[in-house]
Amino acid sequence: MTDFKQAMTNIADSVTEVLDDLLEQTEGSENRLLEAMRYSSLSGGKRVRPFLVVATSDLFGVARARSLRAAAAIEMIHCYSLIHDDLPAMDNDDLRRGMPTSHIKFDEATAILTGDALLTKAFEVLASPETHSDGAVRADLCLAFAKAAGDRGMVGGQMLDLVAEDKDLDLDVPAVTRLQRMKTGELISVSCEAGCLLGRASPKANGLLKAYSHDIGLAFQIADDLLDVEGSAEEVGKATGKDDAAGKATFVSLLGIDSARDQANMLSTQAAQHLDFFGGKAGLLQDLARFIVSRKF
Amino acid sequence: MTDFKQAMTNIADSVTEVLDDLLEQTEGSENRLLEAMRYSSLSGGKRVRPFLVVATSDLFGVARARSLRAAAAIEMIHCYSLIHDDLPAMDNDDLRRGMPTSHIKFDEATAILTGDALLTKAFEVLASPETHSDGAVRADLCLAFAKAAGDRGMVGGQMLDLVAEDKDLDLDVPAVTRLQRMKTGELISVSCEAGCLLGRASPKANGLLKAYSHDIGLAFQIADDLLDVEGSAEEVGKATGKDDAAGKATFVSLLGIDSARDQANMLSTQAAQHLDFFGGKAGLLQDLARFIVSRKF
Numbered sequence: 001m002t003d004f005k006q007a008m009t010n011i012a013d014s015v016t017e018v019l020d021d022l023l024e025q026t027e028g029s030e031n032r033l034l035e036a037m038r039y040s041s042l043s044g045g046k047r048v049r050p051f052l053v054v055a056t057s058d059l060f061g062v063a064r065a066r067s068l069r070a071a072a073a074i075e076m077i078h079c080y081s082l083i084h085d086d087l088p089a090m091d092n093d094d095l096r097r098g099m100p101t102s103h104i105k106f107d108e109a110t111a112i113l114t115g116d117a118l119l120t121k122a123f124e125v126l127a128s129p130e131t132h133s134d135g136a137v138r139a140d141l142c143l144a145f146a147k148a149a150g151d152r153g154m155v156g157g158q159m160l161d162l163v164a165e166d167k168d169l170d171l172d173v174p175a176v177t178r179l180q181r182m183k184t185g186e187l188i189s190v191s192c193e194a195g196c197l198l199g200r201a202s203p204k205a206n207g208l209l210k211a212y213s214h215d216i217g218l219a220f221q222i223a224d225d226l227l228d229v230e231g232s233a234e235e236v237g238k239a240t241g242k243d244d245a246a247g248k249a250t251f252v253s254l255l256g257i258d259s260a261r262d263q264a265n266m267l268s269t270q271a272a273q274h275l276d277f278f279g280g281k282a283g284l285l286q287d288l289a290r291f292i293v294s295r296k297f
Numbered sequence: 298m299t300d301f302k303q304a305m306t307n308i309a310d311s312v313t314e315v316l317d318d319l320l321e322q323t324e325g326s327e328n329r330l331l332e333a334m335r336y337s338s339l340s341g342g343k344r345v346r347p348f349l350v351v352a353t354s355d356l357f358g359v360a361r362a363r364s365l366r367a368a369a370a371i372e373m374i375h376c377y378s379l380i381h382d383d384l385p386a387m388d389n390d391d392l393r394r395g396m397p398t399s400h401i402k403f404d405e406a407t408a409i410l411t412g413d414a415l416l417t418k419a420f421e422v423l424a425s426p427e428t429h430s431d432g433a434v435r436a437d438l439c440l441a442f443a444k445a446a447g448d449r450g451m452v453g454g455q456m457l458d459l460v461a462e463d464k465d466l467d468l469d470v471p472a473v474t475r476l477q478r479m480k481t482g483e484l485i486s487v488s489c490e491a492g493c494l495l496g497r498a499s500p501k502a503n504g505l506l507k508a509y510s511h512d513i514g515l516a517f518q519i520a521d522d523l524l525d526v527e528g529s530a531e532e533v534g535k536a537t538g539k540d541d542a543a544g545k546a547t548f549v550s551l552l553g554i555d556s557a558r559d560q561a562n563m564l565s566t567q568a569a570q571h572l573d574f575f576g577g578k579a580g581l582l583q584d585l586a587r588f589i590v591s592r593k594f
Contacts, residue, residue: 028475029456029460030448030454087409090406112387112409113381116412120443120446124443124447127439127440134433135434137432142420142424143421146421150414151417159327159414160325167326
C-alpha cells in the first residue's frame with residue numbers, strides 16, 4: 001500500500017496545482033468569489049474522485065495534462081455540493097475537512113454563489129479545447145457530468161435525503177441503496193467514465209469500469225456510515241454521530257455494524273476483481289478499492 | 298409591433314413546451330425537485346433570452362427543434378439565478394413574476410437544490426446530441442454558457458453587487474456598467490452567441506450580433522432600473538423601489554431619470570442599426586431592441 005499512498009498523494013498534489021491554475025484570482029471586488037472558491041477546493045480532502053479520473057485515464061494512456069483537468073472539474077462539483085450541503089438551510093455544518101465551512105468563513109450569500117460558481121466552472125473546464133482535441137469527447141464529458149450531478153443523480157439524491165428526513169420515512173435497504181447511488185454513487189461512477197471517455201475505452205473496458213465504480217461507490221458510502229458511528233470528528237474532519245442523532249436510516253442502522261462492514265469488504269473485493277482483466281495496469285484502482293473500506297477519515 | 302408581440306408569444310409558448318418536456322416528472326420522492334424546477338421555469342416571464350436565441354438562430358436557418366433546446370437551457374440558467382437571488386441570505390424576496398418565490402412556495406433547502414439542478418440541467422441539454430449533430434458545436438455552447446454564467450460573468454456580477462452593498466461602495470457609472478455587464482449582460486450576449494454557434498455564423502455576422510447584444514443588454518438593465526423607480530409591484534411582478542430603499546447605485550440614481558431614459562433609447566436605436574446588415578430578416582431582433590426600452594414589466 002506504500003506505493004498506492006504515494007500515488008494518491010502525487011495525484012492529489014497535481015490536482016491541487018491544476019485547481020490553483022484554473023481558479024486564478026481577479027483584480028476586481030468580485031475576487032471574494034475566487035477566494036471562496038479557492039478556500040473550499042484547494043484545502044485538501046482525500047481527492048478520491050480526481051484519483052479515479054486520473055487512474056482510469058492512465059489505463060488508456062491519456063495525457064495527464066488532460067485527465068487532470070477532468071479531475072479538477074469533478075473535484076469542483078464535489079466541493080460545490082459540500083458547500084451547499086453545509087448551508088444552514090441544509091445540514092447546517094460548521095466544520096468540513098477540519099476547517100470552518102464556507103458560510104462560516106465567509107457568509108451565507110457568498111457560500112451560495114461560490115457553490116454556483118464552482119459548478120459552472122466545472123463545465124467551463126470540461127468544454128475547453130485543452131481538455132480534449134475532439135469536441136464530441138468534450139460534449140460527452142459535459143453530458144456525463146451533468147447527468148451524474150443533476151436531478152437524476154447527485155442533486156436528486158440530496159432531495160430524496162431531505163424528503164426522507166422531512167417526512168420521517170422509514171427507508172429500507174433498497175431505498176437507502178438507491179438514495180446513496182444517486183447522492184454519492186453517480187459522481188464516483190462518472191469519475192471512471194471520464195477516464196473511459198478521454199481514453200476512448202472499448203465497450204468491454206467501459207463495462208468493467210462501470211461495474212467497478214458501482215461497487216466502490218456503495219462500499220465508500222457504507223464505510224462513510226461506519227465512520228460516522230465509529231470515528232471521531234478529529235479523525236474524520238467533520239462532525240460525526242450525526243446520522244444516529246438525526247434518526248437517519250443508514251447501512252449501519254439497517255444492517256448493524258458487523259454486517260455493514262462485511263458488505264463493504266465484499267464489495268471492495270468484487271470491485272478489484274472486475275479489473276483483473278487489465279492485469280497489473282489496474283493495480284492502483286484495485287488498491288483504491290481496498291483503501292476505501294480501510295480508511296480512518 | 299403587433300407581429301412582434303405575436304412572435305414573442307409564440308416563441309415563449311414553444312420554449313415552455315420544450316421545458317415541459319425536458320423537465321419530465323419522476324416516480325420517486327425526489328420528484329419534489331422536479332415540481333420545484335417546473336414551478337419556477339414554466340411559470341412565464343418575458344422569455345427575452347430564449348427569444349434572442351431563437352430569433353438569432355432563425356437568421357441562420359437553424360431548425361427550431363435545435364434552437365428551442367438552447368433557448369430552454371438559457372432560461373433554466375436564468376431561472377436558477379432568480380431562485381438563488383431570491384433566497385433569504387441574498388435578496389430575500391417573496392414575490393417573483395407575481396407568484397411566491399421558490400423558498401416561500403417550497404422551502405429554503407429545496408430552493409437551493411432546485412437552482413443547482415436547473416443549472417446542471419442546462420448543460421445536460423446543451424451537451425445532448427439533439428441540440429446539434431456536431432460535438433464541437435455542443436462543446437462550444439457549453440463553454441460559452443459556462444463563461445457567461447460563471448465567476449467572470451453572471452455569478453461574478455452577483456458577487457460584485459453583494460460586495461458593493463456590504464462595503465457600502467460608491468459605484469460610479471463605469472463601475473455600475475461593469476457590474477451590470479457581468480450580472481445580466483453576459484447572459485443576454487450568450488443568448489445571441491448561441492444562435493451564432495448553432496448557425497455557424499460568419500465572423501462578420503457574429504461581430505454585429507455581439508455589438509447588438511452588448512447594447513440591448515445595457516439598455517435592458519437601464520430600463521429595469523427605471524421600472525424599479527417608476528413601476529408598481531403589480532405591473533412588474535416583483536417588489537419595486539428596492540434599489541432606492543437599499544441606497545444602491547443604479548443608472549437612474551447616477552444619471553437621473555431623464556438622462557437614463559435617453560441613454561436607454563440611444564442604445565436601443567444603436568442596437569437595431571447594427572442589424573441593418575441583415576435586411577428585413579432581422580426585423581424581430583430590431584423590434585426587440587425597441588420593446589426592451591418601452592416595456593412596462
